[in-house]
Amino acid sequence: MDGGSNSSASQRAAIAPAADDVRAQLDRLIASPDLDVPARARKFLRYVVEETLAGRADRIKAYAIGTEVFDRDPSFDAQTDPVVRIEAGRLRRALERYYLSGGLSDPVVITIPKGAYVPHFALRTHAVGAHASAVDALSPAAPPTGGPVVAPPSRQWGPWLGVAVAIACLVGLVLWGTLRVGQPPDAQASAPLPLGGPTLVVIPFADLGERPETRVYADGLTEEILSQLARFREITVLGRETSRGIPAGADAARIRRDLGVRYVLEGSVRAAENRLRVTGRLLDARTGTVLWSHTFDADLLVRDLITIQDDIARKVATAVAQPYGIIHRADQIRNGARWPDDLEAPACALGFYAYRATLSEESHAAIRSCLEQAVALHPAHATAWAMLSHLYLDEDRFGFNPRAGSSTPIQRSLDAARRAVRLDPANVRSLQALMVALFFAQQPTEALEVGERAVALNPNDTELLGEFGTRLGQAGAWQRGAELLEQALARNPGHSGYYSGTLAVYAYMQRDYARAESLIRQAALKKFPPYHFVAAVIYAQIGKSQEAAEARDEFLRMRPTIFEHWDEEMAKRNYRPEDVAHFAEGARKAGFPVPVQTAAESLLAARLEH
Known part of the structure; x- marks a missing residue:
């Protein structure tokens, strides 16, 4: 062999x-x-x-x-x-x-x-x-x-890993036949899975080590990955009791047949001398296709085992389960990257993340309608309410498909977010929605407190990190906000347009216009109105008049009346007066119809007088 x-x-x-x-x-x-x-x-x-x-x-x-x-x-x-x-x-x-x-x-x-x-x-x-x-x-x-x-x-590792994986798979296939022996007939039968989208099971990581303690490492890592994955509410992860009963190397098709899951996460751990190597793989249980694979190497002399396990588990969970991650993209492909016909909450969630990746007005109305029908069918589904909160808010902050009525978009957004939190106080998506709704309701202190709570619950969620980093920056904590956005970008390049655009604003506020230009050119968000405003002020500051004019004209085409309410628009985003004044300076250079003196500039002038 x-x-x-x-x-x-x-x-x-x-x-x-x-x-x-x-x-x-x-x-x-x-x-x-x-x-x-x-x-x-x-x-x-x-x-x-x-x-x-x-x-x-x-x-x-x-x-x-x-x-x-x-x-x-x-x-x-x-x-x-x-x-x-x-x-x-x-x-x-x-x-x-x-x-x-x-x-x-x-x-x-x-x-x-x-x-x-x-x-x-x-x-x-x-x-x-x-x-x-x-x-x-x-x-x-x-x-x-x-x-x-x-x-x-x-x-150096290739031949040994090949042999070890082959042995592990062979032993696993032999053991699989004994999995159900001695158990009640229904112990492994497919149970109805809760509403919540894709389902995943983690097979205990295989021990391929030359050291006796490698088995302990493998077991510990499997437990930590299960704990990290459980933080993501968009997927359903089968419990550790179910996972423990599956031998390493078990056939994915058989697992799907017996447990009804769509995805299988498996891997191996090898320790030799002071080196640790962990390999993880995500399989589509329906086809057996490897959707994701990664190898992690660590030095046991440099970092302790607990730190290594936590770091690897976090990286695996983030890559696999985060919004815009591997499972999300696989589900988009499976559904032909189109809006699903059925109105179940998980299907709407898939469309919601597709919308968030592009922020286009064209898809906003259909997704809002789908989620409204989803919460009518499933009124206890917290994540659906949280997503609906974002869509209501986007009627106001982006001007997408506004509805007439006695209740304002921000109030409807707050109501939906608060309902989501009541239904599931530990749901990160619910807390994220409440944070954003409070922020645009001009309650930034309360909003950031909710954001801190959400990040403490799941520091791996890049959707949350990016959103919280953005709000911190708008409130003036640009440095910490940028650090969170950089983390989100490093962990989730698939959503790089949004992160790059927000980092461009950070660079602009620091007057690093060269970096701001580089970042805004990476933000492929041309259907998103604020993109064109940010691009225009950046180009204007570096003297690229033609590009500034093109971006200005596109923004005014999409949001023609926004400058009639400049002070109100800036206030709802909780920018500091000096940051608003800096935006106004760039906007005037770009040719936008900014008021002769904004409220923020008046406030700064009054401060100087005193």
Whole structure:
């Protein structure tokens, strides 16, 4: 068995794709909707691949990419303008996701190794199975230094992990037949799962270690992952008692048949000397497809085991369960990325997150209607009420599909959020909705207190971190707000447009206009009115008059009357007077019809007089 595994790994390492095959794969990637990056990142990918194939890999540096791909001027400094680093990280993560989803059957794998911008090429052989080929092809490898096409080097852990996983799977399949022995007939039967969307079960992580305590590590990690996953209310996670009864390596299809779950999280733990390696995988139980896979390495001499377990469990739970995460995207694909026909709350939730990713007025009304019918059918569903609270608020703050009536959008938003919290006081989505509604009801102190409570309940939720970071910044705590947004961006690049746009506001307020420009260009939110206002004031401050005028005209087309209520609009967002004055300065430069003297400027002038 050892010899066969080593031989297979060596054969895979010896195969390198031809330049024509790499170019064909590049064209496939550029054209694929499964590669979830904007046009600028596709341009980045084509540039580094073509330069490598032309034998100019040594020229692929941050400065060259910045000037030749992102049109920076000759004074470009990668230390102060992070555009290359940010786009490289976004592209690297998007390629990993692509090859674990839509690109599972592609013959050539193109990756961007960490710490460099030179791409790596590998020819994927399918004889060893889709799981192994996907993991092997995405394993970290040194960037090419010689010719344009380089095969992946063998890794110290590769052969042993292959053997250990094979043994674990074999033993698991044998043990699975005994799982139901001695149990009552209904012990493992499918039970009705609560309303709440996708369902997940965690198989105990396999012990592949050379040390006797590795079993303890594996058990502890499984428990911690279950605890972290339970914080996300959008998914239903089967309890630890059910998880413990499933042997490592059990067949996903059998688990789905017996437990009725859609997703299976499995993994392995290996400890040797002072090193710990953890591999996690998320499977679609219906098809057996690997939707996500990642390897974590840790040094037991540098950090204690409890800290390592907590860190890895947090990263796994965040990647898998967060809004816009792996499960969310898989459900979107399963539903054809369209608005579902049925009006059950989980289906509406799927549409809600699609709306939040783009913030378009076109989808707002349909999703609001769906959620209203969902809460009529399921009045005790807290998350649906919380989502509805956001949609009511968006009638006011973005001007999306406002309704006439005695009750204002903000009041309806507050009522829905408070109902959500009453139904489930520990539901992070409910607390997030209440935080935002209170904030726009001009109760920032109470809003931020609720936000702190929500983050304490689930510090892994990037949707929450981004929202709370935004409110902190608007209230004047720009530094802490930016730190939370950076965390959200690092953990959840799939929602990078919103985070980049808000970070652009932070950079603007710090008068770092170069960084603000870089960030606003990464925020693909052109259907979102505030995007155009922020872009206009940034461009105006750096003297890009034509781009400022284009953004100004687009914003005025979408929100033509907002400047008639400038002071009210700024007040409801709880900006400090000095920040409002800074916005007004940029807005005047951009040609917006800002009042001659705003309320904030009058207040600042009065302070100076005293």
